[in-house]
Amino acid sequence: MELIDGNGIARQVIEELTEEVASLDGPTPCVTFVRVGEDPASVSYVNKKQKTAAEIGVESRLELFPESISQEELIVEIDRLNADPSNHGILVQAPLPRHVDETAIFNRVAAAKDVDGFNATNVGRMCQEEDDAFVACTPAGIIELIKRSGVETEGKRAVVLGRSLIVGKPAGLLLLRKGMPGNATVTICHSRTPDIASIAREADILVAA
Secondary structure: OOOOOHHHHHHHHHHHHHHHHHOOOOOOOEEEEEEEOOOHHHHHHHHHHHHHHHHHOOEEEEEEEOOOOOHHHHHHHHHHHHHOOOOOEEEEOOOOOOOOOHHHHHHHOOHHHOOOOOOHHHHHHHHOOOOOOOOOHHHHHHHHHHHHOOOOOOOOEEEEEOOOOOOHHHHHHHHHOOOOOOOOEEEEEOOOOOOHHHHHHOOOEEEEO
């Protein structure tokens, strides 16, 4: 078993991004986080994202809405952010309240500002292996860890545990794509998969999604 130094790689990526942002001409990149309600995990995640954004020199804004906001009201707010030229990226923090259709909200975010990669347009572009498509952050991070660690994926058996739109499905597709890292033989397991343990034991690469 190979232990990947995730913290070390994360520091390296942050240093590289800091240099890249500093070298940009024009306005400072700005990303807006949309949070609905006060779920403790969501509060923590958004705080960490804003802290990292500040560290690399990216401006961040936070749009807070009560858990009682209707889907129609939230769509109006997303449209407002889409139309704001000073805002370059939008991240809607999941989970959203049960009365709000997450897929509808993700698809309302303009594809060009969908830095989370959840809009159907970006998901489709990822499936077509377009290099400039926005990809969901966690699976993109998984691939970056594999690449920077020198893990060989071609011809290997990769098992992904989970089939969520946010992690499992895109992680499987990224491991399957042509190129490196990629060209793996991918099995995606989920709650209805029998004997997951035996499948996981046969994996060369195991992703818990």
